[in-house]
Amino acid sequence: MSQRSEENHLFPVFLKLDKIQTLVVGGGYVGWEKLGALLKNDHKANVKIVAPEIRQEIREIAAVRSTIELVEKEYDPSDLEGIDLVIGTTNFYEVNQQIYRDAKAKGILVNVADTPELCDFYLGSTVKKGNLKIGISTNGKSPTFAKRLRAILEEVLPAHTDDILQNLAAIRKGLKGDFEKKMEVLNEITASFVHHKKEN
Ligand SMILES: C[C@@]1(CC(=O)O)C2=NC(=C\c3[nH]c(c(CCC(=O)O)c3CC(=O)O)Cc3[nH]c(c(CC(=O)O)c3CCC(=O)O)/C=C3\N/C(=C\2)[C@@H](CCC(=O)O)[C@]3(C)CC(=O)O)/[C@H]1CCC(=O)O
Ligand SMILES: NC(=O)c1ccc[n+]([C@@H]2O[C@H](COP(=O)([O-])OP(=O)(O)OC[C@H]3O[C@@H](n4cnc5c(N)ncnc54)[C@H](O)[C@@H]3O)[C@@H](O)[C@H]2O)c1
Numbered sequence: 001m002s003q004r005s006e007e008n009h010l011f012p013v014f015l016k017l018d019k020i021q022t023l024v025v026g027g028g029y030v031g032w033e034k035l036g037a038l039l040k041n042d043h044k045a046n047v048k049i050v051a052p053e054i055r056q057e058i059r060e061i062a063a064v065r066s067t068i069e070l071v072e073k074e075y076d077p078s079d080l081e082g083i084d085l086v087i088g089t090t091n092f093y094e095v096n097q098q099i100y101r102d103a104k105a106k107g108i109l110v111n112v113a114d115t116p117e118l119c120d121f122y123l124g125s126t127v128k129k130g131n132l133k134i135g136i137s138t139n140g141k142s143p144t145f146a147k148r149l150r151a152i153l154e155e156v157l158p159a160h161t162d163d164i165l166q167n168l169a170a171i172r173k174g175l176k177g178d179f180e181k182k183m184e185v186l187n188e189i190t191a192s193f194v195h196h197k198k199e200n
Pocket of ligand 2: 025026027028029030031050051052053054055073074075089090091092093095113114
């Protein structure tokens, strides 16, 4: 087999966490971190957490959110029933490996936190400005770099970024004519975004 070149082959998709059921196995620090990452993107994310011991911070979050379910017990394969996406965060490699194997057997996409060889997908750093979302991946090379780049983008994107999107959406909706004509108008209106940069 030919060697894959050193570049990022990951395909970004933007999941609707309120329409799918996510399982987080493990309710420790990393489980809390991953829950936070899910909720940061969608506070209505459906998340089930299975662990014999669950951190107080997670309990407090679950207490005020009906979309979060806590199950206080050790993981077993039946926990995967009705699950679309699973994140393993236990402190036992063998348990994380079992979660990975069980998920693969059921065709469920799985991420074992901080264990790239047991991941079908990675979580990314995300920047949000209203309707705009940017996902960042360093292909697992440096999550710290992803975090810094997120902070830079959060700073440089103007506060009115969402207003621009809202205006464009309104124009797009009001445009009559065929598809090609619409594209022409929208490309014309937005051309200055790129030219403006070149001129400076
Ligand atoms: C984006 C973010 C999302 C999230 O998880 O929420 C995320 N990690 C974040 C932070 C972070 N994670 C770690 C540190 C400590 C410093 C450091 O090691 O750099 C910091 C920085 C900090 O916290 O300051 C530890 C760490 N992480 C991984 C390993 C294992 C390895 O590399 O082999 C180790 C070493 C463990 C050890 O040594 O024991 C692996 C992964 N971490 C990923 C995602 C995936 C690749 C993402 C990418 O391609 O960039 C991947 C592959 C798997 C996964 O999906 O989990 C979130 C940033 C959120 C933000 O924007 O602030
Ligand atoms: N804490 C960190 O910053 C960090 C950083 C990098 C890697 N890690 C690794 O990530 C893993 C988790 O770290 P942590 O800090 O969250 O650990 P933790 O000890 O705080 O939490 C582990 C969680 O897993 C649960 N668990 C244990 N056995 C289980 C089972 N059979 N079924 C379901 N749940 C089970 C525990 O009840 C607990 O909720 C560890 O392997 C750790 O080495 C942690």
